[in-house]
Amino acid sequence: MALSKKEREVLYTKYDGRCAYCGGLLKKGWHADHIEAIVRDFKYNKEKSRFETTSTCRKPENEKLENYNPACASCNIQKNSFTIEEFRYNIKKFxxxxxxxxxxxxxxxxxxxxxxxxxxxxxYFERVEANQNTYN
Ligand SMILES: [Zn+2]
Incomplete structure (x- = not known):
């Protein structure tokens, strides 16, 4: 499922136009990250000698707006289909x-x-949530 233009606008404002992970300002081409992966299926393309995603996924229940975070391209690509904690662990190992x-x-x-x-x-989203809890 691709997000509609309206849903992308809502997602963009989730953290005031910032990446949910690093906090950088979102630029043109920002990504809509699945917080919990939908785990896309892959199929081998013999002509191109590479795996490609198909239109199906193994966790379609994660395909909902609440499961999206706005992300810069590099954070989204690095997070891949990892959970938040796996992503944190991977960064720590860098x-x-x-x-x-x-x-x-x-x-x-x-x-x-x-x-x-x-x-x-x-x-970034954790720092935002911590500040909201401090001032509310
Ligand atoms: Zn980022």
Missing amino acids: VASLNKNSTQYKFAKRYGLIQENDIPVTF
Whole structure:
């Protein structure tokens, strides 16, 4: 199910035009993320030698406006079909991965250009909800 133009407008305003995850301003081409994945079915396209999504999904019950978050393209692509907690866990692992695999990252850190912060990964929507609970 694709969202209607009106539903996309409603979703856009959910966090005042910001990505529910990183909080960045949504730009043209922003994504409507399924909070709980619908898990699309894939089919192998022999001519193109790649998997492609089909029009069917394994969790059609998650296809509802309440299950959408507005997201920037990069957050949506990175979240993929992971749950919120899996997405948080994956982000948390990025620093260890960079320390293990990226020479550029390690050099930048060695020369003081990068400072790591061992803090919990908090999503924008969680900060918004925490502020609402503080002031209401
Ligand atoms: Zn984002």
